Amino acid sequence: MVKKAIVILAEGFEEIEAVTVIDILRRAGIEVTVAALDELKVQGSHGITTLADIKLEKAGSDFDACVFPGGMPGATHLSVSKEVQGLIQKMNKEKKVIAAICASPALVLSPTGVLKNKSATCYPGMQTHFGQDTSYKTDNVVLDGNIITSRGPATALMFSLAIVEKLIGKETVKKVKKAVLAG
Amino acid sequence: MVKKAIVILAEGFEEIEAVTVIDILRRAGIEVTVAALDELKVQGSHGITTLADIKLEKAGSDFDACVFPGGMPGATHLSVSKEVQGLIQKMNKEKKVIAAICASPALVLSPTGVLKNKSATCYPGMQTHFGQDTSYKTDNVVLDGNIITSRGPATALMFSLAIVEKLIGKETVKKVKKAVLAG
Numbered sequence: 086m087v088k089k090a091i092v093i094l095a096e097g098f099e100e101i102e103a104v105t106v107i108d109i110l111r112r113a114g115i116e117v118t119v120a121a122l123d124e125l126k127v128q129g130s131h132g133i134t135t136l137a138d139i140k141l142e143k144a145g146s147d148f149d150a151c152v153f154p155g156g157m158p159g160a161t162h163l164s165v166s167k168e169v170q171g172l173i174q175k176m177n178k179e180k181k182v183i184a185a186i187c188a189s190p191a192l193v194l195s196p197t198g199v200l201k202n203k204s205a206t207c208y209p210g211m212q213t214h215f216g217q218d219t220s221y222k223t224d225n226v227v228l229d230g231n232i233i234t235s236r237g238p239a240t241a242l243m244f245s246l247a248i249v250e251k252l253i254g255k256e257t258v259k260k261v262k263k264a265v266l267a268g
Numbered sequence: 269m270v271k272k273a274i275v276i277l278a279e280g281f282e283e284i285e286a287v288t289v290i291d292i293l294r295r296a297g298i299e300v301t302v303a304a305l306d307e308l309k310v311q312g313s314h315g316i317t318t319l320a321d322i323k324l325e326k327a328g329s330d331f332d333a334c335v336f337p338g339g340m341p342g343a344t345h346l347s348v349s350k351e352v353q354g355l356i357q358k359m360n361k362e363k364k365v366i367a368a369i370c371a372s373p374a375l376v377l378s379p380t381g382v383l384k385n386k387s388a389t390c391y392p393g394m395q396t397h398f399g400q401d402t403s404y405k406t407d408n409v410v411l412d413g414n415i416i417t418s419r420g421p422a423t424a425l426m427f428s429l430a431i432v433e434k435l436i437g438k439e440t441v442k443k444v445k446k447a448v449l450a451g
Binding site: 107112135237240 | 291302315316317319392419420422445448
């Protein structure tokens with residue numbers, strides 16, 4: 086069965102992080118919904134405007150993975166959204182994949198409690214927002230149970246491939262790596 | 269003086285390649301114009317729609333660099349555009365930077381003659397479109413005079429940093445690399 090992921094964009098998202106995830110997951114055959122926190126036209130932190138497929142409030146919650154790009158103030162906008170918080174809690178209960186990169190592990194995931202007793206990484210410096218019950222790592226990508234975290238724009242490709250591996254498997258990762266010349 | 273670059277998007281552009289260049293050049297302080305070959309809403313080869321700043325026909329030619337992302341059929345669309353061909357010829361005469369990645373060195377640059385007696389790279393396999401007077405290299409990024417070429421999505425960050433180095437210099441590359449965690 087086709088795996089489904091939702092990538093959530095808020096004003097001020099980091100463009101490389103968002104676009105790399107969407108592109109790589111679609112290359113892997115994952116059905117990706119690009120959801121906007123507010124309006125469908127969403128401007129990133131470097132002035133690139135992307136059109137989302139749907140507003141988050143209409144996207145439902147039938148996904149195998151939810152993904153949160155970083156970027157400021159994008160991550161802050163995501164962090165204060167009740168819908169985002171609710172989605173994370175629901176997906177965590179169902180042991181679905183929750184993936185976040187850059188500022189988002191610290192600002193979006195940590196306050197919801199899903200990083201409790203987990204190892205995680207984030208953009209260097211942002212780990213001050215982790216609770217004491219979260220073990221901060223400096224690896225480019227950290228997988229702990231259903232939670233995948235990563236550090237920043239230069240690790241976005243590795244982060245995306247880690248999501249593909251968790252949802253589908255190593256063989257598909259190999260194919261995608263070959264196609265994008267990362268292998 | 270602020271350096272100016274134009275990045276040209278056509279339907280079916282490769283999203284990682286385009287967005288990485290725009291993001292990294294703007295991080296470096298380069299004034300980037302995102303121009304659309306046709307309509308301002310441009311859909312990439314993995315279904316991500318980006319809003320361009322301006323149509324190419326209205327963008328003028330006052331730039332220090334022009335950049336061509338790859339992706340299919342994006343590169344094909346760029347290759348048949350008289351405006352794109354004219355811009356490349358003009359910028360080459362003025363020794364301005366011409367940069368292309370993936371399918372675009374082979375499909376967009378080569379037919380205009382600017383790769384004559386130059387070394388260049390492209391997405392593996394596409395080099396059959398190079399003339400016999402172009403020396404195909406398998407490096408991730410090739411700089412030869414005013415021409416910068418690169419291979420594919422996984423080399424987009426290196427490609428972008430090479431453009432920054434050529435337009436501004438190594439110190440700015442260091443700062444950007446540190447900020448995106450590539451250094």
